[in-house]
Amino acid sequence: LGGSVFPKLNWSAPKDSAWISTSATLRCTTFSEIALLFRASDSLVHDLCHAYDSCQDKSSSRPHNFFLALRKWYPSLKPEMEFRCFVRNHKLIGISQREVTTFYPVLVEKKDDLLLQIQGFFNNCVRTKFELENYAFDIYVTNNERVKIVDFNTWGGFTLSLLFTWDELEHIHSEEEDDVEFRIVEDRCGVRPGLKTAVPYDYLDTSSGSGWDQFLRNADEELRQQSRSTEAGA
Known part of the structure; x- marks a missing residue:
């Protein structure tokens, strides 16, 4: 990108996904960092799919065109x-x-x-x-x-x-x-x-059947398989 930028779409910036950034800010230096923030942002999903839902005279749910704005980052x-x-x-x-x-x-x-x-x-x-x-x-x-x-x-x-x-x-x-x-x-x-201190509920949910629960179960199973393979090889 040739420097540090602050990315946003037509209306919203992905402030609700700052938690996923390594710097906990919206500062980006590569397109992959921008893509990561955008994919994790509920605010941008709203703009892309439901931007006009609260308008009484809406003829569609979203704009026909979107623009990526890259503003210079001022630390x-x-x-x-x-x-x-x-x-x-x-x-x-x-x-x-x-x-x-x-x-x-x-x-x-x-x-x-x-x-x-x-x-x-x-x-x-x-x-x-x-x-x-x-x-x-x-x-x-x-x-x-x-x-x-x-x-x-x-x-x-x-x-x-x-x-x-x-x-x-x-x-x-x-x-x-x-x-x-x-x-x-x-x-x-x-x-x-605020949005910058928020993380998705799935990120914190460790109850039975949650994503974290399934991840830990899979990790335990893989560890057991590795242990059995090691014992069989010995």
């Missing part, structure tokens, strides 16, 4: 500086810390300043230029306090609501233009499980 990016913003009726109503599996003290210290920066960016650069009425978008705040768009997401459906629930977001009624609810993980007790 210096700070996960605590990525946020998801929720827009309803063209108003920014909620902002959530994107990486909810970790408590970052710096966010508590800079919360008010970050809110002003994100609100200003939305009003000046997004609100009048993005036509949808309801949507979510991800942003990153750089070291020099510049705000950059990472991605846009659909409202509801399979877009993660993170520190909100979709029911909460549906019922937030903001009378004031600048009345935005900004949620971060306030302490270590507030961290939540």
Whole structure:
């Protein structure tokens, strides 16, 4: 690939399969690493087979074309500086810390300043230029306090609501233009499980009849056969 990349399809990145990577990240340097992440990702299977299932006016279950996007991998990016913003009726109503599996003290210290920066960016650069009425978008705040768009997401459906629930977001009624609810993980007790910490159930299931149970049975049987062969040869 000529360097390190972050792979994704039209909409989703295979964040739910990061557990299978040797680095526990989505950093890829070869096509085989990309293929491994994609094959293990339920998020991408949803995009490939059921992307439009939550749309009321759908004419098919999936897009006709798919695109593989390879973004340059930036190891210096700070996960605590990525946020998801929720827009309803063209108003920014909620902002959530994107990486909810970790408590970052710096966010508590800079919360008010970050809110002003994100609100200003939305009003000046997004609100009048993005036509949808309801949507979510991800942003990153750089070291020099510049705000950059990472991605846009659909409202509801399979877009993660993170520190909100979709029911909460549906019922937030903001009378004031600048009345935005900004949620971060306030302490270590507030961290939540995330896709990057998830593994398939089959990976943990060791009950009778499970994949691991069958694997261990086969391994024991093969070991017994090898022992018998060794004894017969002696």
